[in-house]
Amino acid sequence: MxxxxxxxxxxxxxxxxxxADGNGDxxxxxxxxxxxxxxxxxLGIDAIWLSPFHPSPNADWGxxxxxxxxxxxxxxxxxDFETLLDEAHxxxxxxxxxxVMNHTSDQHPWFRESRSSTNNPKRDWYVxxxxxxxxxxxxxxxxxxxxxxxxxxxxxxxxxxLPGQPDLNWNNPEVVEAMWDVVRFWLDLxxxxxxxxxxxxxxxxxxxxxxTADFEMIHLVNDRLEPVPRLGDRWKDxxxxxLDLPRLHDVMRDLRSVVDEYDDRVLIGxxxxxxxxxxxxxxxxxxxxxxxxxxxxxxxxxxxxxxANRHAEMPAGAWPCTTTGNHDASRARxxxxxPPEDLTQARLWAAxxxxxxxxxxxxxxxxxxxxNYPFNELHQLRDPIGGWYxxxxxxxxGYDVDTALERALRFSRDRCRTPMQWTAESQAxxxxxxxxxxxxxxxxxxxxVAAQRHDPDSLLAWYRTLMALRRSHPAIAIGDYGPLSTExxxxxxxxxxxxxxxxxxxxxxxxxxxxxEEPDGLTAT
Numbered sequence: 001m002x003x004x005x006x007x008x009x010x011x012x013x014x015x016x017x018x019x020a021d022g023n024g025d026x027x028x029x030x031x032x033x034x035x036x037x038x039x040x041x042x043l044g045i046d047a048i049w050l051s052p053f054h055p056s057p058n059a060d061w062g063x064x065x066x067x068x069x070x071x072x073x074x075x076x077x078x079x080d081f082e083t084l085l086d087e088a089h090x091x092x093x094x095x096x097x098x099x100v101m102n103h104t105s106d107q108h109p110w111f112r113e114s115r116s117s118t119n120n121p122k123r124d125w126y127v128x129x130x131x132x133x134x135x136x137x138x139x140x141x142x143x144x145x146x147x148x149x150x151x152x153x154x155x156x157x158x159x160x161x162l163p164g165q166p167d168l169n170w171n172n173p174e175v176v177e178a179m180w181d182v183v184r185f186w187l188d189l190x191x192x193x194x195x196x197x198x199x200x201x202x203x204x205x206x207x208x209x210x211x212t213a214d215f216e217m218i219h220l221v222n223d224r225l226e227p228v229p230r231l232g233d234r235w236k237d238x239x240x241x242x243l244d245l246p247r248l249h250d251v252m253r254d255l256r257s258v259v260d261e262y263d264d265r266v267l268i269g270x271x272x273x274x275x276x277x278x279x280x281x282x283x284x285x286x287x288x289x290x291x292x293x294x295x296x297x298x299x300x301x302x303x304x305x306x307x308a309n310r311h312a313e314m315p316a317g318a319w320p321c322t323t324t325g326n327h328d329a330s331r332a333r334x335x336x337x338x339p340p341e342d343l344t345q346a347r348l349w350a351a352x353x354x355x356x357x358x359x360x361x362x363x364x365x366x367x368x369x370x371x372n373y374p375f376n377e378l379h380q381l382r383d384p385i386g387g388w389y390x391x392x393x394x395x396x397x398g399y400d401v402d403t404a405l406e407r408a409l410r411f412s413r414d415r416c417r418t419p420m421q422w423t424a425e426s427q428a429x430x431x432x433x434x435x436x437x438x439x440x441x442x443x444x445x446x447x448x449v450a451a452q453r454h455d456p457d458s459l460l461a462w463y464r465t466l467m468a469l470r471r472s473h474p475a476i477a478i479g480d481y482g483p484l485s486t487e488x489x490x491x492x493x494x495x496x497x498x499x500x501x502x503x504x505x506x507x508x509x510x511x512x513x514x515x516x517e518e519p520d521g522l523t524a525t
Contacts, residue, residue: 006047006359007478011046012040015028015417016033018418018436021431022035022076026431026434030053030080040093044464048093049097049098050097053081054067054068054069055071060161063165064105096268098197099196099197124172125169128156138158138241138242148163183255187261196268197270200248252284267283272289272290279315288361289320293335319358328416331363333369333371348509350366365421373414373440418438423448424451429448476496480497491507491508493519
């Protein structure tokens with residue numbers, strides 16, 4: 001795999017704590033992942049995206065990094081990571097990691113120094129404010145003010161996320177160089193690139209001006225009472241001075257320059273803003289098309305509109321990136337409400353990212369149809385966001401306790417992070433110990449790798465077939481896209497094509513049979 005390998009590659013997100021336990025302590029780890037690389041190669045995966053595996057106090061389960069250049073003991077050692085790279089590359093599988101640029105943990109040595117005194121050399125590595133009150137009414141997306149008073153010096157530090165995730169000051173060139181050193185450390189080891197976490201949050205309004213929205217609105221957004229696309233300017237009123245500021249693109253160009261010092265590396269941004277493509281070749285290689293998955297219903301009209309808008313917005317030379325789910329979103333099988341015995345919706349959901357133009361990014365377990373876990377008690381949750389949401393749903397939104405609990409359980413990200421279901425045996429073959437999150441009981445009902453691996457009619461077989469189809473047809477892997485149906489038609493028909501290969505795809509979103517006219521000049525199906 002050379003050159004722009006990431007265009008034709010199928011990426012697979014591994015949430016390390018939930019993928020495979022190699023030592024029996026109930027938590028997934030790098031040795032467990034290494035032991036299952038043959039499965040990923042058999043499936044047809046070309047690249048793994050690893051959620052954070054760095055040392056962390058786990059206030060936000062790894063997205064609060066306390067050491068950028070090591071491995072959390074729960075997952076193994078740096079030697080284990082190098083073994084993972086060697087073994088993955090031996091199987092022609094690339095590995096990218098999460099790069100958390102916006103903030104660190106409050107336990108990171110940088111922040112420990114920064115908070116120790118107002119004249120510490122690292123004081124300006126974070127965003128501090130001196131005064132009796134915070135400088136503005138900014139809020140954290142996880143609820144509450146975005147400013148926390150630190151007792152050590154009596155000043156306020158800024159955090160877009162949890163108080164345990166203080167924001168770095170990217171206006172300080174020492175911070176910039178320190179982060180580029182981190183990037184080079186991992187690329188020197190052989191990492192194939194990064195997925196950039198919360199990429200739009202790196203800068204804040206330098207004038208520190210107030211927002212016009214109130215605190216309740218963030219809860220309405222998180223509660224999904226209104227679809228995000230309809231929020232429009234209200235979303236900007238809420239967070240506009242904390243998100244997607246123009247200087248971000250200077251940083252993205254600088255990061256691209258660092259990454260381009262190495263051969264064949266890739267940058268994927270956690271954003272759906274096509275501005276992060278830059279000119280098409282000077283910022284990020286890939287930007288997620290989140291708007292395709294953020295829908296309550298899926299039909300031909302939605303896909304056609306999404307593709308038309310997305311391709312029209314992207315700069316020349318930019319390459320799309322389509323995802324079906326991730327560690328922050330409801331699992332696709334659950335989101336669309338199909339009965340467990342009905343694989344039709346799951347097959348459609350698989351076909352879209354794997355057959356539309358662009359790089360598909362799959363989420364572990366969706367190839368076997370894993371579903372959200374049906375939590376029913378608050379104490380079952382490990383994600384701190386679920387507990388926070390429950391309290392604020394009662395105190396701020398005024399819900400009764402039962403309603404707040406139902407919504408908190410539905411909102412918690414734990415629902416989509418439960419252990420990978422390998423077998424129908426105890427703990428789904430994930431661990432010999434007590435799993436860190438409960439295993440979904442449907443692992444005994446055919447939702448496991450073992451149950452589906454040799455079944456030609458299984459969902460797993462369908463995913464594998466689609467990935468094999470991508471490899472056999474350049475038109476699907478790297479070709480262009482053209483719609484052949486209209487939004488008024490119930491069947492989505494589109495073509496993928498290169499100069500030498502053409503594939504026509506028809507996707508029926510209805511339960512009824514429909515005739516589709518064979519397009520002229522069809523040479524491959």
